[in-house]
Amino acid sequence: MESQEFAQRGEQVRRIAANVMDITDISDAPQHRAGALRLRGYLQRDPETAYHYIEPRLSNLGYTTLLRQEDDKVSLIALPGRLEAGQSKLWLALLLFALTILSTIFVGGNGLVLVALWLQSGQFVPEAFQLGLGLAFSAAILSILLAHELGHFLMARHLRVAxxxxxxxxxxxxxxxxMGAVIAMKAPPPDRRALLSIAIAGPLAGLAVAIPVLVLGLSLSEVQSPPPNQTLLLEGNSLLYAAIKVAVFGRFLPDGGLDVMLHPVAFAGWVGLLVTGLNLIPAGQLDGGHILYALVGPRIASIVTWVIAVVLLGLGLLWPGWFLWAVLILVFGQRRAPLLNELTPLTQRQQLVALLGLIIFVLVFTPAPLTIVEPGL
Structure with a gap:
C-alpha cells in the first residue's frame, strides 16, 4: 500500500516536473523529510523559469519545492507540507531595545575610557557620569545599528521572506x-538574488547613517596631544575612517604626537564603520558570507570561509578578539541559510552590487579595532 501511494505521489510530481525537466530517476528522500521525493535530471529551461513553473503547482499538491545542483545533474526535492514561519515576540524585541538604550546611555555617560578601565581593573568612578554625553552616544550608535537592522528587516519583508x-x-x-542586534531568518530565501538583497541592505543602510554621524562627531572632537599620565582607549584605523579624518582635519591622524580626542558621537560613528566591517567579513553566516555565497556559490564560499578563519587567527596577534572570531567562523562557518532555489544565478547588475559589498568590506575593515594605551607607552 505504501509503495503504491509513493508511486502515485511520484507520478503527480513527475508529470509537473517533466514539462521543464528531463528526468533520469525518482527516489524517496527521507534524509530531507519523511515522505519527501527527489527527482534528478536536466533542466530544459533556465533555473528561474523552471522553478517558477514547478513551485506553485507542487504547492497546490501540498509540497515545498527545493532546487539543487548534484554533480552534473539537477535535483528537484519535493517536501511534503509547507515551511511555516513561527511568530516573533514583539514585546521581547521592544524590551531588549529599551534595555539597550539604557546600557548605551550608561556607557556613553561614564566615558568610554572609564568603562574600559573598569573592565580591566574593576575600579569604577560613578561621579564621572554625564547624562548629556550618554544621550548623545546612545542616540548616535543606536541610530546606526537600527538602520542596519531595519535594512535587513524591510528588505526581507519586501521580498516576502519571513x-x-x-x-x-x-x-x-x-x-x-x-553587542549589536540579530535578526533570524524564519524561512529560507527563495534564491541567491533575494539572499544578496537581504544581506547587503543592512550594511548599506547602516553605513548611510554611520558616515554622517562620524563626520558630525569629528567636527565636535578636538585634535590635541594625548593627556599625560592617562590611560587611553585607542581606536583603530580603517581606510575609510582614515580618509574621513583627512577630509575633516586636513591631515592623517595620529601624526606628530597629535591625535583626535573622539567626542562620543564620533566614537559611535567609528563603531558604525567597525560593525559594518565585521558584518561584511566574507565568511559563514555573516552578511559578507551571504554576499559571497550569492556571488560564487557554495563550493568557493566554503573555501574562502576557511581562508578567512586562518587570516583572522593571524590578525589575533594585533587584536586578541580575532581569535574568538576565527573560532566562531570555524565552528559555525560552514552552516548557511538554505535557499529554496540554489540554481538561479545573480544578474550582471547584482554581481556588481555583490562586488560593491566586498569593496566596502575592504574600506571599512579595521585590523586592530581597540587598544588600551597605558601612560608612558
Whole structure:
C-alpha cells in the first residue's frame, strides 16, 4: 500500500516536473523529510523559469519545492507540507531595545575610557557620569545599528521572506554598551538574488547613517596631544575612517604626537564603520558570507570561509578578539541559510552590487579595532 501511494505521489510530481525537466530517476528522500521525493535530471529551461513553473503547482499538491545542483545533474526535492514561519515576540524585541538604550546611555555617560578601565581593573568612578554625553552616544550608535537592522528587516519583508524582529543585545559592562542586534531568518530565501538583497541592505543602510554621524562627531572632537599620565582607549584605523579624518582635519591622524580626542558621537560613528566591517567579513553566516555565497556559490564560499578563519587567527596577534572570531567562523562557518532555489544565478547588475559589498568590506575593515594605551607607552 505504501509503495503504491509513493508511486502515485511520484507520478503527480513527475508529470509537473517533466514539462521543464528531463528526468533520469525518482527516489524517496527521507534524509530531507519523511515522505519527501527527489527527482534528478536536466533542466530544459533556465533555473528561474523552471522553478517558477514547478513551485506553485507542487504547492497546490501540498509540497515545498527545493532546487539543487548534484554533480552534473539537477535535483528537484519535493517536501511534503509547507515551511511555516513561527511568530516573533514583539514585546521581547521592544524590551531588549529599551534595555539597550539604557546600557548605551550608561556607557556613553561614564566615558568610554572609564568603562574600559573598569573592565580591566574593576575600579569604577560613578561621579564621572554625564547624562548629556550618554544621550548623545546612545542616540548616535543606536541610530546606526537600527538602520542596519531595519535594512535587513524591510528588505526581507519586501521580498516576502519571513524574518524575526531585530533583537538588540544590551551590554553595559563593555566599551560599546551593546553587542549589536540579530535578526533570524524564519524561512529560507527563495534564491541567491533575494539572499544578496537581504544581506547587503543592512550594511548599506547602516553605513548611510554611520558616515554622517562620524563626520558630525569629528567636527565636535578636538585634535590635541594625548593627556599625560592617562590611560587611553585607542581606536583603530580603517581606510575609510582614515580618509574621513583627512577630509575633516586636513591631515592623517595620529601624526606628530597629535591625535583626535573622539567626542562620543564620533566614537559611535567609528563603531558604525567597525560593525559594518565585521558584518561584511566574507565568511559563514555573516552578511559578507551571504554576499559571497550569492556571488560564487557554495563550493568557493566554503573555501574562502576557511581562508578567512586562518587570516583572522593571524590578525589575533594585533587584536586578541580575532581569535574568538576565527573560532566562531570555524565552528559555525560552514552552516548557511538554505535557499529554496540554489540554481538561479545573480544578474550582471547584482554581481556588481555583490562586488560593491566586498569593496566596502575592504574600506571599512579595521585590523586592530581597540587598544588600551597605558601612560608612558
Amino acid at each position: 524574518v524575526s524582529y531585530p533583537f538588540f543585545i544590551p551590554m553595559p559592562i563593555s566599551p560599546l554598551g551593546t
